[in-house]
Each structure stands twice: as C-alpha cells, then as structure tokens.
Amino acid sequence: MPDFMQQPLDRAAAVAPPWIQDYVQAGRTRWEASSMPTRKTEQWKYTSLRSLQPDYAAASDGAIILADAGIELPRFQGFRMVFVNGHFSPEHSDSKAPAGVSMVRFADADAAQAKKIRDHLGVAVGREQPLFTALNDAALAEGVFLDIEPRAYIEQPLHVIWVSGNQGEAFSINQRLLVLCGESSNASVIEHFAGAKGEQQSFTNGVTELLLETDASLNHYRLHLEEADALHIGRVHARQDGRSTLNSFHIALGSVLKRIDLVVDHVGQGAHCEVNGVYLPRGQEHIDYHTCMEHRVPNCTSSETFRGIIADEATAVFNGRIHIHRDAQKTKAELSNRNLLTSTRAEVNTKPELEIYADDVQCAHGATVAQLDDMSLHYLRSRGVSRADAQVMLSFGFINEVINSVRCDALRAYLQALLSERFARDPALSGGVS
Amino acid sequence: MLQIENLHASVDGTDILKGLNLTVQAGEVHAIMGPNGSGKSTLGHVLAGRPGYNVTAGTATFLGQDLFELETEERARLGLFLAFQYPVEIPGVSNMEFLKAAVDAQREQRGEKPIDAVSFMKTARETCKIVDLDPTFLKRGVNEGFSGGEKKRNELLQMLLLQPTLGILDETDSGLDIDALQVVARGVNSMRSPDRSFVMVTHYQRLLEFIEPDFVHVLAGGRIVRSGDKELALELEARGYAWLEEEVA
Numbered sequence: 001m002p003d004f005m006q007q008p009l010d011r012a013a014a015v016a017p018p019w020i021q022d023y024v025q026a027g028r029t030r031w032e033a034s035s036m037p038t039r040k041t042e043q044w045k046y047t048s049l050r051s052l053q054p055d056y057a058a059a060s061d062g063a064i065i066l067a068d069a070g071i072e073l074p075r076f077q078g079f080r081m082v083f084v085n086g087h088f089s090p091e092h093s094d095s096k097a098p099a100g101v102s103m104v105r106f107a108d109a110d111a112a113q114a115k116k117i118r119d120h121l122g123v124a125v126g127r128e129q130p131l132f133t134a135l136n137d138a139a140l141a142e143g144v145f146l147d148i149e150p151r152a153y154i155e156q157p158l159h160v161i162w163v164s165g166n167q168g169e170a171f172s173i174n175q176r177l178l179v180l181c182g183e184s185s186n187a188s189v190i191e192h193f194a195g196a197k198g199e200q201q202s203f204t205n206g207v208t209e210l211l212l213e214t215d216a217s218l219n220h221y222r223l224h225l226e227e228a229d230a231l232h233i234g235r236v237h238a239r240q241d242g243r244s245t246l247n248s249f250h251i252a253l254g255s256v257l258k259r260i261d262l263v264v265d266h267v268g269q270g271a272h273c274e275v276n277g278v279y280l281p282r283g284q285e286h287i288d289y290h291t292c293m294e295h296r297v298p299n300c301t302s303s304e305t306f307r308g309i310i311a312d313e314a315t316a317v318f319n320g321r322i323h324i325h326r327d328a329q330k331t332k333a334e335l336s337n338r339n340l341l342t343s344t345r346a347e348v349n350t351k352p353e354l355e356i357y358a359d360d361v362q363c364a365h366g367a368t369v370a371q372l373d374d375m376s377l378h379y380l381r382s383r384g385v386s387r388a389d390a391q392v393m394l395s396f397g398f399i400n401e402v403i404n405s406v407r408c409d410a411l412r413a414y415l416q417a418l419l420s421e422r423f424a425r426d427p428a429l430s431g432g433v434s
Numbered sequence: 435m436l437q438i439e440n441l442h443a444s445v446d447g448t449d450i451l452k453g454l455n456l457t458v459q460a461g462e463v464h465a466i467m468g469p470n471g472s473g474k475s476t477l478g479h480v481l482a483g484r485p486g487y488n489v490t491a492g493t494a495t496f497l498g499q500d501l502f503e504l505e506t507e508e509r510a511r512l513g514l515f516l517a518f519q520y521p522v523e524i525p526g527v528s529n530m531e532f533l534k535a536a537v538d539a540q541r542e543q544r545g546e547k548p549i550d551a552v553s554f555m556k557t558a559r560e561t562c563k564i565v566d567l568d569p570t571f572l573k574r575g576v577n578e579g580f581s582g583g584e585k586k587r588n589e590l591l592q593m594l595l596l597q598p599t600l601g602i603l604d605e606t607d608s609g610l611d612i613d614a615l616q617v618v619a620r621g622v623n624s625m626r627s628p629d630r631s632f633v634m635v636t637h638y639q640r641l642l643e644f645i646e647p648d649f650v651h652v653l654a655g656g657r658i659v660r661s662g663d664k665e666l667a668l669e670l671e672a673r674g675y676a677w678l679e680e681e682v683a
Contacts, residue, residue, distance in 0.1 A: 384511045
C-alpha cells in the first residue's frame with residue numbers, strides 16, 4: 001500500500017481515545033496489508049482513483065472560517081452539529097441534543113458511551129471489510145455517535161454537517177458516524193457534506209453505520225453538496241432488525257471523484273427500506289453510486305429509485321445490486337435507475353445486478369438512459385414556454401420527482417431551491433439552448 | 435384571422451393533408467368533422483408545430499404572419515392555443531409552475547413583468563372552479579395521474595388562463611360525460627367574443643349542441659369536402675360520412 005495517507009494515520013494513532021486505539025491499530029494493519037484497486041478490480045471498473053493526490057496532510061484545525069469562506073449553512077430547525085475540515089466546531093453547533101437522543105463525539109464519550117460505541121462500531125460493515133473502511137478505521141481520530149433511545153420519537157432532524165475548505169495543501173478528512181436507533185424509536189438524520197467556494201484539495205473518506213433495532217424507523221438523508229475539488233469516497237452501511245423501516249435519500253453534486261457505496265442488510269423479518277437518490281455531475285465530474293440490498297431473511301421489502309442527469313463531459317456510474325439469499329422467501333425488491341444525458345459527450349454506466357437464491361420472491365428492475373422527451377417539450381412550448389425554459393422545467397422535473405420523496409419539509413424546500421437555481425443558471429444541465 | 439391555403443402535410447412520409455383550405459374570421463366558431471383518419475387531428479398538430487408533422491406545400495397565415503415560419507412557442511405567444519386530444523403527463527413539474535410559466539411567457543411577449551405568485555395562485559384557484567377541477571390539481575404534476583376528463587378540464591383551464599386569440603379544440607369532447615361536456619361548453623362559450631375565434635375538431639355532433647358553430651366543415655381524404663352551417667352537422671349525424679366520401683371519390 002502506498003503511504004499517501006501517512007500523516008493522517010499517524011495523527012489518528014496519536015490522538016484517538018485510548019479505548020479505541022486497538023481498533024485503529026487493527027484498521028491500520030488491514031490497510032497496510034491491502035493494495036489499491038485498479039481498473040481491473042470489478043468494483044472499481046468505471047471509477048479511477050488517479051485523481052487522488054500522492055500525499056495527504058492531516059486536516060488542521062481552524063484553517064478556514066466559515067463566514068470568510070462564503071459558506072452559509074442551512075438550519076432545518078433540528079439539532080445541528082458542525083465539523084469544519086474534520087474538526088468539531090462548537091460555535092456552529094447546538095449544545096443540547098433533544099430529549100431521547102445523545103449525540104456525542106468519540107473524544108467526549110464517557111465510559112458507558114465508549115463501551116456502547118465499541119459494541120456497535122463496525123457491526124453494520126460486517127466481515128466484508130472493504131479497503132476504504134480499513135483506511136477509515138485506521139484514521140479514526142474523530143467520530144460521532146448518535147444514540148437514539150428505545151421508543152424515542154424525535155420530530156426534528158438531527159443534522160450533522162461536514163464542511164471542507166482550502167487548507168493550502170492536499171489534506172484528508174476522515175468522517176465516521178455511528179447511528180443506533182433503539183427499539184421502536186423514530187428519528188431523522190441528515191448527513192450533509194458542504195464545501196467552501198473556491199479551490200480546495202480535500203479527500204474525505206467516510207463511513208456511516210446505521211443500526212436499526214426492532215420496529216425502529218429512520219429517515220436518513222445523505223447530501224453531497226460539495227463540489228469541484230472535494231473528493232469523496234464514502235460508504236453507508238445499514239443493518240435492519242425485524243420490522244424496522246429505513247428511508248434513505250441521497251443526492252450528489254459532482255466533483256472529479258465521488259464514490260458512494262450503500263449497503264442495506266435486512267437481518268430481521270418484515271424490515272422495509274426505501275432508497276431514493278439523484279446525482280448531477282457536469283463538466284469533468286464523476287459520480288459513482290454502488291448500492292446493494294442484502295435480503296437475508298424472509299418477508300422483507302426494498303424499493304430503490306435513482307435518477308441522474310449527466311451533463312457536459314461528466315460521467316456517472318450506477319451499480320444496483322439486489323442479493324436475495326436462499327432463506328429470504330417472500331422478498332419484494334424493486335430497483336429503478338433512469339438517466340438523462342444532456343450532452344453527446346456525457347456518459348453513464350448503469351448496471352442492475354440481481355443475485356437471487358430464493359424461489360418465491362418478487363423482483364423488478366429497470367434501467368434507462370435517455371434524452372428529454374420530445375412530446376413533453378412540445379407540450380410546454382405549445383403554451384408559449386421557450387425551448388430553453390421548457391428544457392429546464394423538464395430536467396428539473398425529472399429530478400424533482402425524486403426530491404419529492406424527501407419527507408422533511410424544510411430540507412425538501414432547501415434542495416428544491418438549490419436545484420432550481422442551479423438549473424436556471426447552467427443550461428448544460430438541461431441540454432443547453434439550441 | 436387564420437387563412438389556410440392548399441395545405442399539404444405528411445407524417446412519417448405518409449401524406450395526410452392534401453390541399454386543405456380554410457378561412458377563419460375574427461369572432462367565428464368553426465367545427466371540423468370527419469371520419470377517422472381523415473386528417474382532423476393532423477390539422478391541429480400542424481398548426482401548433484408538432485415535431486414530425488411536415489408541411490410539404492401550402493401556407494397558413496395567422497394574424498398576418500406566416501405561421502410556418504414561427505416556432506411552436508412563438509405561435510402560442512401570438513395567441514394560438516391547441517387543446518390537445520391527449521394531453522401529456524409531466525411528473526415532477528407542478529401544474530401550478532407550468533401554468534405560471536405559460537402565463538408569464540404571454541406577459542413577456544406583451545412586455546409585461548411576470549405575474550406575482552400570490553395573485554396568480556388566486557386567479558388559478560378561481561379558474562379551477564369554473565372548469566370544475568379541484569384546486570389540489572394545481573399542486574400535482576402536470577396531468578400526472580389525471581383521468582381523461584380531468585386532463586380535458588386542465589386543457590380548458592389553460593385556455594381560460596391564457597385567453598388565446600384562436601382556440602383549436604382537438605376532440606376535446608371525446609371521452610367526456612355529459613356533465614363534463616357542459617363544463618367545457620360553458621368555458622368556451624364564456625370566451626366567445628368578436629375578436630376571438632375557435633376551431634373545434636370533433637367526431638360527433640353532440641358538442642355542437644352546446645357550442646353552436648357558425649360553420650361546419652367536413653374533412654375527408656385530407657381536404658375539406660363540404661362546408662355548411664350547423665344543419666350540415668345534423669345531416670352528418672343522421673347519414674354518417676360514407677355518402678360524402680363516396681361523392682368525393
């Protein structure tokens with residue numbers, strides 16, 4: 001393994017709390033024993049890692065001040081926790097979590113919390129041990145533990161924001177979130193990645209684990225709203241016990257390398273998940289979503305919808321895997337991926353991947369790549385709407401259909417405003433003006 | 435207002451209109467009837483500029499302008515409105531947003547600023563009442579999941595908001611029950627004025643009981659083969675189209 005992460009790893013080894021040192025060390029051992037994927041590695045066939053820098057510094061504290069960097073962070077009325085370049089920012093964060101929830105940094109965990117973290121950390125990822133999770137474990141200087149008590153009903157979203165900005169050198173952020181949804185609890189969590197305007201050479205390696213106990217319900221949102229030079233390799237692992245419900249929403253604006261893996265493990269009967277996502281790369285950007293629904297037990301359902309608009313010379317990858325194990329009878333799984341290419345040079349590689357070992361299941365999947373519908377365009381124009389405006393309306397509408405699945409009103413309004421401004425400003429997203 | 439001369443048009447290389455002539459003066463209501471496949475709907479699509487409908491010969495002049503020189507949206511901004519036989523569903527674009535964009539496009543043409551959202555909302559809700567459409571339909575995607583009748587009411591809603599100079603109704607009556615038909619008729623009749631005209635394409639005489647035309651034309655084989663007043667429609671209702679087609683052949 002090349003030692004391009006030497007500095008962040010050394011820092012983690014120095015600052016990680018004592019109770020997690022062995023975990024960090026184990027991660028480091030795994031990382032050092034592995035090798036980087038190439039284009040011949042199936043999982044990385046369409047995503048190159050060549051935009052990673054040869055050497056990354058550890059993220060330094062206080063390198064950017066949000067107001068100076070032109071960042072305005074939204075408030076969705078819930079509890080908010082902000083990290084700037086990987087470091088906790090108390091001035092932008094709320095001090096008191098709502099009743100029924102404890103939200104604690106690994107560094108601040110008391111003995112009981114530390115034990116709970118150790119009991120659950122890595123459980124959702126399981127034995128698979130992907131390469132960048134090893135790196136994440138090894139660089140675990142900071143993490144957030146979100147503990148939702150059994151039967152708690154948390155109405156306002158729990159909002160964790162990771163902001164990155166220029167540090168004057170290539171630097172790496174290690175993001176880790178562990179969410180434990182107690183039995184019959186109900187909560188919403190927003191993972192939000194934002195970037196400062198202007199250049200930065202950041203590489204975020206993230207791992208999020210969502211553990212849903214029996215009858216728990218979680219609305220999960222993962223927003224990748226950072227752009228351009230903010231590289232991100234991220235992973236979300238959800239583990240669902242019986243009758244739990246996960247609604248997971250994803251959005252990614254581009255950067256030259258953005259790779260998100262989402263794995264949902266159904267381990268208890270009657271679990272249900274709904275996953276929706278949109279991706280919008282443009283310019284030279286590249287976004288890669290790999291999702292995997294692991295149906296291990298009977299009577300579970302999963303429904304997944306991803307849509308992308310790929311503009312200019314951008315590329316996207318969508319790999320949607322549904323794995324129905326032999327015991328998972330009566331599984332219902334749906335997967336839909338639709339893509340809109342607004343330029344002849346844009347590219348998408350979409351692949352549904354079905355592996356089914358049970359015989360009594362319902363499974364539907366579909367993937368399409370298309371351009372704007374001529375008849376819809378004509379209909380709008382026949383009412384006086386210019387071609388350019390009609391293209392914007394249709395492209396936005398294509399994405400907005402998925403945005404409409406966002407249950408949190410304030411977040412939905414925020415995303416709709418953000419995207420409609422983006423569509424209005426950048427004709428390339430809707431096929432340009434002809 | 436509208437003058438069509440010797441219009442020839444083809445779709446996918448097949449000639450559909452073969453020398454159609456029609457003159458519509460301001461304030462008139464014309465009904466165009468005819469058997470299936472005679473080119474009735476093609477006429478509306480050609481006038482609205484639908485892609486794939488190619489004009490191979492002839493002219494159409496609307497308010498002094500060569501219609502075929504104009505883009506679809508320019509025709510609309512000039513005051514031409516086609517109520518679609520099969521309105522298009524556009525999920526993700528709210529009906530409200532769509533209607534406002536259409537109205538704002540007309541206003542821009544007249545050099546006016548976009549209408550403010552609050553007063554437009556009020557107007558739209560009131561117009562919904564006229565067409566007997568629940569205002570919740572404004573929030574839904576354009577025509578998304580609307581029934582056939584609801585789509586037709588939505589077309590009428592658009593026409594009422596846009597107040598076109600020339601309304602072309604392409605089989606707006608098809609698939610409507612008698613109550614819905616009366617709603618459509620009330621809407622159209624309320625818009626009738628000395629400087630506004632309508633062309634109603636229909637298969638049945640029934641619509642004409644509610645919207646009385648000044649002229650009735652029979653389209654067969656891509657041409658208008660007979661013109662008359664509303665009595666002609668009654669005659670067609672009684673005798674069908676076969677005798678006319680035979681006469682022409």
